[in-house]
Amino acid sequence: EAGVVQSPRYKIIEKKQPVAFWCNPISGHNTLYWYLQNLGQGPELLIRYENEEAVDDSQLPKDRFSAERLKGVDSTLKIQPAELGDSAVYLCASSATSGANVLTFGAGSRLTVL
């Protein structure tokens, strides 16, 4: 069974440029999460989806970050415009249901903003 797939694995951009990350969760997993992880720190939740609905986006900086999960499967996280402080690893995770809290993470997308 394929795990959570993320792309790109690495992205280097200049500040003020846009960037997008894509996530394909485990088949059948209704809940999808986007986390931000700074170097040497634990992941921080950005947004959680139940199917196509964003049910927890209180931690998402909505002035520059946006996300969507069309059709309740794949998801895209966008940053526009990127700032130097956005350099981090963006992790996607999925679970069968949010109540179970059994998350499977992807390998992450490492963003470097110059």
Next chain:
Amino acid sequence: TQLLEQSPQFLSIQEGENLTVYCNSSSVFSSLQWYRQEPGEGPVLLVTVVTGGEVKKLKRLTFQFGDARKDSSLHITAAQPGDTGLYLCAGVLARLTFGEGTQLTVNP
């Protein structure tokens, strides 16, 4: 202020030694999880503890949930180089909240 405090932040030991990592909070959690993350990969769930005082064993790893469900510990016996990684605890409240992690290096 971090909801979950992990200690130590960094730990470097020799193969064969024992170690304990701590995860503390002032909050009561419905459950607590431990993950291990290797470089370039996402965290992988090791265990979930639910009941206060619960002890779970996974080969050489022993996990304990505090009686008051505010803290937890991870003990590794006879550490091996393959145990090297970032160990993260995560508590379940309204959402899953991670600690800052303990970076463990086991030298051969």
